[in-house]
Amino acid sequence: MLEKLILNHYEIAAVILSGIGLMNLLLQRNLIRKIIGLNIMNTAVYLLFAAKGYNAEYPPVPAGLILTGIVVTVSVTTFALALTLKLYETYGTLNIDEALMKMTLQQEELEAKIEAQEEELIS
Amino acid sequence: MNEEIKAIWKSLFDWVMGNGPRPENEVIPDEPPPDLPFTRKPKDKYSRFHEATLKERYNQWLEIHGLHMFSSLYSGISVLTCIVIVSLLLATVSELPSLSDERNLANNEIIRRYVERGGKETGAQNIVAGLILNYRAFNTFGESAVLFTAAVSVLMLLGASRRNNADDEQSMKGNDSGKNFMQRGPPSVRLHTFRRDDAILRGTASISIPVILIMGCVIIINGHLLSGGAILSTALILCANAYDFERVHKFFNEQIFITITSTSLMIYALSNIFNGGLILLPNICIGLIVAGTLYGFYALLSEGEI
Numbered sequence: 001m002l003e004k005l006i007l008n009h010y011e012i013a014a015v016i017l018s019g020i021g022l023m024n025l026l027l028q029r030n031l032i033r034k035i036i037g038l039n040i041m042n043t044a045v046y047l048l049f050a051a052k053g054y055n056a057e058y059p060p061v062p063a064g065l066i067l068t069g070i071v072v073t074v075s076v077t078t079f080a081l082a083l084t085l086k087l088y089e090t091y092g093t094l095n096i097d098e099a100l101m102k103m104t105l106q107q108e109e110l111e112a113k114i115e116a117q118e119e120e121l122i123s
Numbered sequence: 124m125n126e127e128i129k130a131i132w133k134s135l136f137d138w139v140m141g142n143g144p145r146p147e148n149e150v151i152p153d154e155p156p157p158d159l160p161f162t163r164k165p166k167d168k169y170s171r172f173h174e175a176t177l178k179e180r181y182n183q184w185l186e187i188h189g190l191h192m193f194s195s196l197y198s199g200i201s202v203l204t205c206i207v208i209v210s211l212l213l214a215t216v217s218e219l220p221s222l223s224d225e226r227n228l229a230n231n232e233i234i235r236r237y238v239e240r241g242g243k244e245t246g247a248q249n250i251v252a253g254l255i256l257n258y259r260a261f262n263t264f265g266e267s268a269v270l271f272t273a274a275v276s277v278l279m280l281l282g283a284s285r286r287n288n289a290d291d292e293q294s295m296k297g298n299d300s301g302k303n304f305m306q307r308g309p310p311s312v313r314l315h316t317f318r319r320d321d322a323i324l325r326g327t328a329s330i331s332i333p334v335i336l337i338m339g340c341v342i343i344i345n346g347h348l349l350s351g352g353a354i355l356s357t358a359l360i361l362c363a364n365a366y367d368f369e370r371v372h373k374f375f376n377e378q379i380f381i382t383i384t385s386t387s388l389m390i391y392a393l394s395n396i397f398n399g400g401l402i403l404l405p406n407i408c409i410g411l412i413v414a415g416t417l418y419g420f421y422a423l424l425s426e427g428e429i
Contacts, residue, residue, distance in 0.1 A: 004217045004221065005217045007222070013158060019212075027201060051222065052227070055227075055230060061250075062249075067255065067266070068217075068263075070267045071269060072269055077421045079276055082276075082423070085281065086280060
């Protein structure tokens with residue numbers, strides 16, 4: 001098993017890269033860093049694909065098929081960045097904890113306002 | 124037997140709810156004076172000696188330590204999941220055939236056929252172009268549809284807020300009351316404000332933009348769609364940065380963006396259906412889609428509009 005692991009070093013690099021990306025995705029609090037982690041995971045997938053599809057006689061075929069993966073990555077990254085931009089415009093922060101805190105504070109303010117209005121109506 | 128269990132259960136319930144036997148030094152306060160009318164006070168919830176129940180103690184503990192505990196638990200669990208997933212993947216990888224093995228996935232008849240007979244069957248000069256546009260035509264179609272969908276959704280997300288803000292500003296100018304100002308959200312942030320009258324950048328751009336455009340067209344016609352489209356969009360981005368976004372607006376605005384991408388997507392779909400070994404037309408279509416969407420992404424994220 002260890003011999004196989006040493007022989008398959010491209011795949012092992014891909015697995016480690018995906019682990020790094022997953023850790024970034026789970027542990028970072030900054031949204032931009034989370035998106036970078038997602039991109040690292042995508043790169044790991046490309047590496048795995050290229051390593052498994054490598055063929056010494058006919059090299060260009062798997063490389064042509066990774067194109068789809070690259071396009072999907074670009075689309076997903078751009079959409080995530082646009083959502084992050086909107087979040088930054090609304091709450092003024094990229095940290096997800098701070099944004100959540102501001103969100104709950106706003107919610108509480110809104111509820112207090114509604115309660116005050118109801119009391120006014122009742123009285 | 125049954126009653127014993129009931130008694131034990133009841134004592135447990137009393138302990139949890141704080142109704143247990145009172146301590147001996149319990150002080151019962153005197154009865155409060157009777158409420159006068161119009162001076163209603165909130166009643167004391169616990170008029171007698173009150174032992175905090177388990178639930179209340181738990182809530183107190185949660186308020187003090189909860190966030191810290193949760194964050195450390197979260198990071199611990201995520202590290203554990205990551206280690207488990209990586210070790211599972213490593214175990215899988217150790218079973219895979221190695222790079223030069225006969226049993227490898229890449230060593231099958233499909234690739235041999237693509238490479239050996241692709242030139243005759245598709246009529247393409249370039250094997251990759253024939254592969255993408257003929258054998259894998261529907262795959263490429265889905266890919267360009269994904270790109271188009273992403274471009275449209277980003278346009279909806281970022282373009283709608285700009286339009287709303289413009290409307291608000293107009294209404295602000297119309298009636299100068301502060302009421303509208305309160306209802307409006309925070310102003311949109313302009314992210315990208317550096318001066319665009321750099322002489323070196325302009326000189327370089329005026330020489331290199333035509334070269335880049337020709338290069339992009341050549342690459343697209345030779346069959347490398349994504350890189351060709353990206354090179355075309357690079358020319359547009361360079362033009363926008365060296366001169367101004369206004370100058371690009373003259374020949375590439377939102378309407379033209381929508382028409383170009385959607386019509387080329389439709390032409391590509393039609394040529395997929397009536398597949399006659401034609402490669403040049405879908406080739407150009409995908410190049411246009413990629414160029415338009417990449418420039419659109421750049422303009423939307425940096426400037427907020429196309």
